Amino acid sequence: GEDVEQSLFLSVREGDSSVINCTYTDSSSTYLYWYKQEPGAGLQLLTYIFSNMDMKQDQRLTVLLNKKDKHLSLRIADTQTGDSAIYFCAESEGNAGNMLTFGGGTRLMVKP
Amino acid sequence: DGGITQSPKYLFRKEGQNVTLSCEQNLNHDAMYWYRQDPGQGLRLIYYSQIVNDFQKGDIAEGYSVSREKKESFPLTVTSAQKNPTAFYLCASSTTSYEQFFGPGTRLTVL
Numbered sequence: 532g533e534d535v536e537q538s539l540f541l542s543v544r545e546g547d548s549s550v551i552n553c554t555y556t557d558s559s560s561t562y563l564y565w566y567k568q569e570p571g572a573g574l575q576l577l578t579y580i581f582s583n584m585d586m587k588q589d590q591r592l593t594v595l596l597n598k599k600d601k602h603l604s605l606r607i608a609d610t611q612t613g614d615s616a617i618y619f620c621a622e623s624e625g626n627a628g629n630m631l632t633f634g635g636g637t638r639l640m641v642k643p
Numbered sequence: 644d645g646g647i648t649q650s651p652k653y654l655f656r657k658e659g660q661n662v663t664l665s666c667e668q669n670l671n672h673d674a675m676y677w678y679r680q681d682p683g684q685g686l687r688l689i690y691y692s693q694i695v696n697d698f699q700k701g702d703i704a705e706g707y708s709v710s711r712e713k714k715e716s717f718p719l720t721v722t723s724a725q726k727n728p729t730a731f732y733l734c735a736s737s738t739t740s741y742e743q744f745f746g747p748g749t750r751l752t753v754l
Contacts, residue, residue: 566745571750572747572748573647573747574733574735574745575745630691631743633685634685
């Protein structure tokens, strides 16, 4: 079945850029997502990218997709302490409706 | 305001008891989902429903049951057959736009 992998932990200093990486195995992935989860809360969709795109930028967030290597990354510019959270990568296939496969999440810690 | 609500926020259960977690949405979404999240792990799909009166098992359906009698509601029952039910449970809903909206979650603890 599909598999989505992320590193467990990332620590950065306030003001630096953060890069969270994700790899996936399903070559028929159509949509790839980044969700943010703050402690004790649900998931908030940050951004998503279609598989026919290489890059998407939205304010401080930049998503890069390397479809050949099945690698997705999320770059957060000027990281703030409020960005401390768990970030989940997820993928879905367009022809399978809205079924998402999630990675294990990357805990981002931002030090002041 | 439109959104997804889950109740209760915290739930405690004795071993051998069934408990039901509530999920309601007023977003007029057709599809609804239940996920389980264990510490340090991602989300695993328990059940999903793409239309009223129909639902399918996800990856870890054993020990759980659901119903979908109304479009707005998708309750999850954790039965006594679920051997390790302590976890954080998340409900989500979506349309055909491929974005899933999540509720705030229910933390279930078995005493």
